[in-house]
Structures are given as C-alpha cells and as structure tokens.
Amino acid sequence: MGNRLSKIYTRTGDDGSTGLGDGVRIPKYDLRMHAIGDVDETNCAIGLLVTELPADDDLQPWLARIQHRLFDLGGELCLPDYELIKMEHVTELEQWLDQLNEDLPMLKDFILPGGSRAAAVCHQARVISRRAERVIAQLSAPDSGSQIPNVRPALKSYINRLSDFLFVAARVIARRNGGSEVLWQHGL
Structure with missing residues (x-):
C-alpha cells in the first residue's frame, strides 16, 4: 500500500496536481481530494476530542x-x-451506537452543540464528518466530475454511521458528571 516518504516535499505538486496511492496524478481540486481532506479533518477533530476526555474514559478505545x-x-x-472499510466495521459502529444510546432519554428536542467543552468538540467532529459524508456522496454520483468517481457502499455507510455515533457520543459526554445537554428553545 503506497510508498513511504523519505522526504516530505517532492515539488511534484507545484503544478497543482497530487498523486494518489497508486501513482495516478489528479488535480488538487478534484472532488476525491476534497473527500480525503474532509476525512482527514474529521480524524483531526476526533484527535482533539480524545485529548479532552480522561485517559480512562470508556469512549477512548472506540475513538482510537x-x-x-x-x-x-x-x-x-x-x-x-x-x-x-468493510460492512463489519459499519456493524461495529452500530453496536457501539446502540450501547451508548441505551441509557439516554428519548430525544424530544433539538440539541445545540455544547454542554461541556468535550461535548462541543464531539459535535464539531460530527459536523465535519457530515461534510465528509456529503462530499463522498457527491464523489460517488455518476456525474461527479471526478476523474476517479468509484466509491464502495461500505465506505459511504461507515462515514454516515460515524456521524450518528458522534452525535450520540456528544449527548453522552454532555450528560456526564452531572452535566446536561443544551436544548434548542424556539423563538429565544
């Protein structure tokens, strides 16, 4: 899988192109590169979330x-x-989701990002993953305009389920240690 870099700069991208793992060069603005960037940004946001949670938090192994x-x-x-990415990875996320959601009260109102810093960071990771999901969905459309449009269904399902997981995780995090979720109040 791919080559290891001995030098970080190669100068090959100075012309506005970038290389995929198989050596094919595409424009840096290709929709595939937007998807890769949004997935990377999601991962960074989750990395930030990891630093906000105690090291022994039960979410840590799942987030890793x-x-x-x-x-x-x-x-x-x-x-x-x-x-x-395989469908078993999607199933794993669904199982974690079910475990987290089991003790939460039924959702009756919209929730605002917040409740605690960690919950807000988790919501931020959620919205970034939703952006990644939108770009991946666009990339997988037949008329995407990408030079390499194919995206497998398991990949699309995983990113979709991840945003659901992060929503529920944010609810759990906000309620921990006597905290509460911030509920939207219509007309406030």
Missing part, C-alpha cells in the same frame, strides 16, 4: 479504533479499488 478506520477510509479514497 475510529481514528484508525478513518485513516483506512482515507487510504481507500487514495487507492481506488482498494478495499479497507
């Missing part, structure tokens, strides 16, 4: 696995036709 999966997801976008 998610960060590795996001790296795989970016790798799959970088290496078209390479399969790294």
Whole structure:
C-alpha cells in the first residue's frame, strides 16, 4: 500500500496536481481530494476530542479504533479499488451506537452543540464528518466530475454511521458528571 516518504516535499505538486496511492496524478481540486481532506479533518477533530476526555474514559478505545478506520477510509479514497472499510466495521459502529444510546432519554428536542467543552468538540467532529459524508456522496454520483468517481457502499455507510455515533457520543459526554445537554428553545 503506497510508498513511504523519505522526504516530505517532492515539488511534484507545484503544478497543482497530487498523486494518489497508486501513482495516478489528479488535480488538487478534484472532488476525491476534497473527500480525503474532509476525512482527514474529521480524524483531526476526533484527535482533539480524545485529548479532552480522561485517559480512562470508556469512549477512548472506540475513538482510537475510529481514528484508525478513518485513516483506512482515507487510504481507500487514495487507492481506488482498494478495499479497507468493510460492512463489519459499519456493524461495529452500530453496536457501539446502540450501547451508548441505551441509557439516554428519548430525544424530544433539538440539541445545540455544547454542554461541556468535550461535548462541543464531539459535535464539531460530527459536523465535519457530515461534510465528509456529503462530499463522498457527491464523489460517488455518476456525474461527479471526478476523474476517479468509484466509491464502495461500505465506505459511504461507515462515514454516515460515524456521524450518528458522534452525535450520540456528544449527548453522552454532555450528560456526564452531572452535566446536561443544551436544548434548542424556539423563538429565544
């Protein structure tokens, strides 16, 4: 999978192109590169969330696995036709979601990002993952305009489920230690 870099700068991108993992060069503005960047930004936001939570927080192992999966997801976008994200990874996220959601009260109101710094950071990761999801959905459309448009269904499902997971995780984090969620108040 890909080459290891011995030098960080190569000067090959000075012309506005970038290389995918298989050596194919595409414009830096290609929709595929937007998707890769949004997945990377999601991973960065989750990395920030990890630093906001106690080291022994029960979400830490899940977030670590998610960060590795996001790296795989970016790798799959970088290496078209390479399969790294599988439906079993989507199922795993769904199981975690079910566990987190089990003790939460039914959602009756819209929730504003906040409740605690960690919850707000988790919401930020959620909206970035939603952006990644939109770009990946656009990339997978037949008329995407990308030079390499194919995106496997498991990849699209994973990023969709991740944003759901982050929403529920933010609810859990906001309620921890006597905290509460910030509910939207119509007309305020």
